[in-house]
Amino acid sequence: TRAAVLRRDIEDAVGVNVEGHLDRGTGKEQTITIAGSSSLDKSDVERMVRDAEANAADDQKRKDSVEAKNNAESLVYQTEKQLSDLGDKVPADLKASIEPKLQALREKVKEPDADVELLKSISKDLQDELMKVGQAAYANTGGNAGAAPPPGADAGAAPGGTKKPDDFIDVDGQ
Numbered sequence: 001t002r003a004a005v006l007r008r009d010i011e012d013a014v015g016v017n018v019e020g021h022l023d024r025g026t027g028k029e030q031t032i033t034i035a036g037s038s039s040l041d042k043s044d045v046e047r048m049v050r051d052a053e054a055n056a057a058d059d060q061k062r063k064d065s066v067e068a069k070n071n072a073e074s075l076v077y078q079t080e081k082q083l084s085d086l087g088d089k090v091p092a093d094l095k096a097s098i099e100p101k102l103q104a105l106r107e108k109v110k111e112p113d114a115d116v117e118l119l120k121s122i123s124k125d126l127q128d129e130l131m132k133v134g135q136a137a138y139a140n141t142g143g144n145a146g147a148a149p150p151p152g153a154d155a156g157a158a159p160g161g162t163k164k165p166d167d168f169i170d171v172d173g174q
Helices: 042-054 056-089 092-110 116-139
Strands: 004-011 016-023 029-035
Touching (some): 042 056, 056 092, 056 116
Antiparallel strands (some): 004 016
16 A cells, blocks of 8 residues: 655635645655635725625615515415416405405516515515415315215224224334
8 A cells, every 4th residue: 555645735815725745655746736816905805895894784675675576476476376276266256356466566576676665565465365265275175174084084993983902003013
């Protein structure tokens, strides 16, 4: 087997990384030096940091705006899809209350500098209506909590609706 020594010198302050490899058997050393392609003056770095700090509030405001707009676009898509998928299962009065809110949100999303708070408010109103659509769809399926289970759902149960004491599942495989 060959013995080798790996050397790694890193000088972050100037952006230089030197790596070397010494083969103990032959005594030969190979090195590679990696230096940054551009180096900035310390004053440039400090100026960039100050600019970033000065613009932090504007950056946060822009981030909030983009997130609100993305969420609103997603909600428009979800609402359109759910209305399309459910079709006639959505009560007419509920559909009538959703349509103006959906249209208002569609228009707001198209505005380049839409008011974030108004966007959030319209989105919340539409989301509340969309929840009612889901509730109505499930209510119209006829599923009741006290309904009889489908045939075969109680297979293996004793005549009282309880499992027989000798019915068990061996989870350890023994």
